[in-house]
Amino acid sequence: MRHILVTALVAGCIAGLLFFAVQHAKLTPLILAAEVYESGAAEHQPNSLGGAEHASPAWEPSSGLERTAFTALADIVVGVGYALLLVGAIALRGSPVDVSRGMAWGAAGYAVFSLAPAMGLPPELPGSHAADLLARQEWWLGTVAATACGSALLAFSRPVLLKVVGAVVLALPHLIGAPHPHEIGGPVPPELAAEFAAASLATSALFWLVLGGLSGGIYARLGRPEAPLRSTS
Numbered sequence: 001m002r003h004i005l006v007t008a009l010v011a012g013c014i015a016g017l018l019f020f021a022v023q024h025a026k027l028t029p030l031i032l033a034a035e036v037y038e039s040g041a042a043e044h045q046p047n048s049l050g051g052a053e054h055a056s057p058a059w060e061p062s063s064g065l066e067r068t069a070f071t072a073l074a075d076i077v078v079g080v081g082y083a084l085l086l087v088g089a090i091a092l093r094g095s096p097v098d099v100s101r102g103m104a105w106g107a108a109g110y111a112v113f114s115l116a117p118a119m120g121l122p123p124e125l126p127g128s129h130a131a132d133l134l135a136r137q138e139w140w141l142g143t144v145a146a147t148a149c150g151s152a153l154l155a156f157s158r159p160v161l162l163k164v165v166g167a168v169v170l171a172l173p174h175l176i177g178a179p180h181p182h183e184i185g186g187p188v189p190p191e192l193a194a195e196f197a198a199a200s201l202a203t204s205a206l207f208w209l210v211l212g213g214l215s216g217g218i219y220a221r222l223g224r225p226e227a228p229l230r231s232t233s
Contacts, residue, residue, distance in 0.1 A: 004091055008083035011214035016079025019207040020072045027203060028071075030196045031125060037187040038127030079211065082109065087215050088161045093156075102216015103209050108151060110208035114201060116147040120178030123200035125193050128186040130181035143173040 086109050090097050097105070117140050124130060146169050153166025 003219060004084070004087045006222060007215055007219040008080055009072070011211055011218055012080030012083035013076055014079075015083070015207055015211035016076035016143075017072070018210055019079065022203050022206060023071070023075065025100055026198040026199050027196065029219065030192060030199065032126035034127050034188045034192060034196070035186075037189070055189040077159060079207070082113070082208075083211055083215055086110075086211060087219055090215065090219060095180065096220070097216045098220050099213045099217040102212040102214070102219070104211070104212065105216065106212015109212065110205050112147045114143055114204040114208065115167045116173075117143045118201055122197045125188050125196050127188045128158065129181040129191060131181045135179040137229070139173065139178050143178075146170060147175050200209050 022094065084104055089101070090105055095101075121136055121140060130136065150166045150168075150172075152172030153162050153169065157163055157166065
């Protein structure tokens with residue numbers, strides 16, 4: 001258990017900080033640009049009395065250092081959380097692991113937590129029209145669970161029937177379909193939204209490969225018995 005916790009803490013912090021750095025350089029400028037479009041659309045949206053609508057905004061970190069610090073902390077926490085899941089799966093499997101095998105596990109994590117959900121709910125910028133939040137969360141969780149179970153059956157089961165079941169489970173969320181808004185679009189230009197979706201998936205892939213490689217390497221190192229010291233006499 002100690003190996004799992006230490007590995008997840010170290011690998012998650014490093015991968016989370018790397019993700020934050022790439023996010024800050026590539027994704028944050030796109031988010032800030034989308035917020036400008038969102039704010040402009042909100043200012044010109046009339047209320048029932050014909051004036052501008054002034055709803056009290058929810059709390060959010062102020063722009064600058066505070067927002068950057070909260071984002072970095074959130075990325076580290078998410079990195080450690082995903083690392084716990086990844087290292088736990090590696091430990092349950094019990095097979096030997098190293099950096100390259102860890103990266104394979106990371107690629108599987110990317111497919112489960114990022115790629116499969118993005119096929120129905122691609123990453124969205126602020127201001128984009130979206131379906132009900134609870135419906136999207138339920139579909140995301142169901143897709144993650146189905147992708148993990150279906151992939152495990154396809155990869156680790158031997159009977160053909162179980163592999164067929166795995167393929168059906170893997171496809172089930174996409175056959176049901178993700179919830180979508182009645183109206184597609186929003187104030188954000190589609191070119192900006194497409195760039196954000198592509199950049200988000202690429203950044204997530206980098207995060208998972210680094211997380212998997214670090215998790216595999218650190219876990220193998222911690223679980224390796226120390227070589228006995230040789231006497232020089």
